[in-house]
Amino acid sequence: MDFVSEAIVLQARKHGETSAIMENFTRERGRHNGLVRGGAGRRMRPLLQPGNIVEVEWRGRLEDHLGYFTVEIVDALAGLFMEDRLSLAALNAIAALLREMLPEKQPLPDLYDVTKIVLERLDDQAVWPALYVRWESLLLQSLGYGLDLSRCAGTGVTDNLTHVSPRSGRAVSTDAAQPYLDKLFRLPPFLRGEPIASPQDIADGLRLTGHFLETRVQWERNRTLPDARRVMVARLQATGLAAD
Template sequence: MEWREEGVVLGVRRHGETSVIAELMTRSRGRHLGLVRGGRSKAMRPVLQPGNSVMAHWRARLDEHMGAFALEPVASRAGGLMESTVGLHGVQLAASHLRLLAERDPHPRLYDGLIVLIENLNADRLTAGELMLRFELAVLEELGFGLDLARCAASGTKEDLVYVSPKSGRAVSREPGEPYHDKLLALPAFLTDTDRAADGETLRTGFTLTRYFLSRHVYEPRGLDEPHSRTSFISAACASG
């Protein structure tokens, strides 16, 4: 069994004296592990950094085996990502989110979103923050817990959507939601209005929204803690000034 496809390095762990087990995200084969012989060499260590893209040639005797990777560099981003707090914690957080997915399940939408995200982590902190927030919404959707922010759950209107129901994950407009505002989650305007720009405050509101649903549907049922990289990324992306 073998295949060849481009992938993004999510992480590595040591295996024996000279090898590593690499974790890649690929478009058609999902999150995939494989042994890289000689992965701890001086030549391979710069290649096997989180955020880099590689061309992977995977081989195994049987499809269910972990198999081995032969990797060639395609795009080196890790050096630039490590130069900023947003970039460093952003690539770690993206990897943590992708580890919530079952291994080898294809998620092409998330792969495409990952490429856009990591190529913009150092562009602008607010842009990076918004892309990460939308990436979290996409992860929730791929896991089966997507939010419906298109129209009000009570009236059906697409206007003045300012709340989200914590029970249904559906948007609620201002008027029908006002009597229950203390029980509803805030919905930042930039998520439903492309003419509205995100700022530090509205980004924090958005991350509070995704935190609720990640905790309720993913972290708590699996006995997981929110990754430290998420707190660090949000602090850096939403910082004032």
Template sequence: MDWRDHGILLSVRRHGETSAIIEVFTEGHGRHAGVVRGGTSRKAAPVLQPGSQLDVEWRARLEDHIGTFRVEPLRSRAAAAMSGRLALSGLNAVCALLGFALGERETHPALYTRTERLLDLLGQDEVWPLAYLKWELALLEELGFGLDLSRCAATGVNDELIYVSPKSGRAVSRHGAGEWADRMLPLPAFLRDEGPATDEAISEGFRLSGHFLENRLAPALGHKPLPEARARFVEAFQRTL
């Protein structure tokens, strides 16, 4: 069995004396692991950095074996990731959430393309938080937990949508919320293209996406705790407010 693809390196761990096991998110083969011979060498270490874009060739005797990777670098994002705390924590959050959320060898080509574009914005702190928030919402959508912000879940109207139901993920209007308003999640107006995406509004957006990552996605994956890298990124962003 063998195939060739391009992908984003998610994680690296030592395997034996000189090898490494890497996990990549590829366009055509999903999240996939394999052994890189000599992966701990001085030559390989700069290539095998989370976030790097790689050309990978996977080989195994049988499809269900872990197999081995031959890797060639396509694009390093190390310099961008090290440009500041926000960039590094953002990269770590993306890699950790993908490793957490995606089923092994399940393909998600649209999400792959979106992730590649997001990582190309690393180091651009003025646009990264908003792009990352929209990526989290796209991740939820891809995995079947997307938000429906088109109209009020209670009344069917599409104006004054200022809340989201914490259970259904559907928008709720001011009138529709009624006495349950204090139990609703605030809906930042910019997510409906009705207001500016200020830093404070983006922070509110992280509260929204975080709720559904923790209370809808994580339980579906066996109640695994969300990666701490996600919380560290949100904290790093909030320190800039």
């Protein structure tokens, strides 16, 4: 058994004296682990940093074996953000969510492609916070818990959708929302295609997707959201890119 795929490094853990077990998100085979000989050494360690785009070749006698990776760098994104605490926090949040939430060996090429786009734009603070929220929405969809923002859950109308039900994940129109405003999430317009996202919109979007990631995905694992995501949200708030 073997395959070759582009991949996003999620984590590398030292194994023995010189090797490392690398966990990555491959475009062809989803989340996949493998042993990298020499992965703990000075030459290989920089390649195995979370967020790097690599090409991997996996070899193993059986598909359920750990197997071995050989690794070649495609884009060393991790090094670009080491001095930018905010972008690094976003990179760490993405890697942590993928590690915790993706099923093993399930191909999710659309999610892979969008993840790569978000990582490549983490140097642009005017763009990536909204991209990140959209990415979390796509993560929910990819895991089978997509939000339905196409029409009002109560009336069926497709315009003036301003809120989301915390139970169903379905949109609610302005009129239908009025009696329940204290119980509903605000739907930020950029999740419905508007081009501009304010700091309040980013905060509302993170609150919305975070609720469903925690109650739909993490609840089944008896976990809360990763600490790395909370750090990212706090840094977005501290820099004024997301409202408190």
